Amino acid sequence: MKADERQLGVRSEELGVGIFSPLTSHPSQEFYWLASYALGVDVATLMARKDFTPDELAKLKAVFSRREAHEPLQYIMGVADFYGRDFEVGPGVLIPRHDTETLIEAAKEIFEPEKVFKFLDWGTGSGCIAITILLEFKGSFAYMLDQSSEAISYAKRNLAHYELNDRAEIASAIHEKNFDLIVSNPPYIPSGEIETLMPEVRDYEPRSALDGGEDGMNFYRLIFSQAKEILKPGGYIILETGNATQVTTLKFFDDDFVFVKEFFDLGNFLRCLLFKFKGRD
16 A cells, blocks of 8 residues: 555545556645545645545545546646646646746746736637736736637636736637737647647647647747737737747748747746747838
8 A cells, every 4th residue: 555545544446546557747746636626625634534434435536537537637626727826727728837837937028017018818728828917917908819619718717716807808809909919829739749649638638729730830820920910010929839840940930020039948948939020111
């Protein structure tokens, strides 16, 4: 019996699932998160327990069975952490990643905290990027764009949770111009690579938020082409990036934009690129 089983007085065979399979790099941590969620108690209370009722064991089995089937932890618990804040998520919306927080750091390099500006979050998903910028820059206003009805529903709930409805507009099409900033974590995985992704991503997260076309560049092309019509001269684009070939291509992609800087995430991987719009004659 492993440590978690001893501490909680429950065995894998009682649940009928292999709950200690290394589903992530931190299976023990996941065990406590899921058990805490299933029973509605905090981890400290959970660890003090000696045994469980049949009803509690049934609840534990239900959540661990879902996780063993590779359903993402965030979908099971209904929440994901981004920039130290919780965002409601579920099937149909891309799960926020900590690597994407690099986009927020890039925004902080170009705008002072008190700056008043209008920005477009292209492909807002859960709304985590836009909402975080709104909370970090009190003078900002967001237009949150997504064509997925499921994503829009989560973005609306997250926006309401943080009481930001008066500082944002959610839409499925662009109706505004003169943005100071476009920020996006677009679909950038080449279509042929989707099937190689880990099952938590491949089998559960929305394909529309992942698939960037044959070379993964479809949405980058769309953003740059339309940005010329909706960005102010001197406005910025911040993009999360995919592979090294895409990065190299993007740096010299369009003569109307100047590549400014690249940003690395906490794992020291190149994560996003910053561009400035020269304006057009």
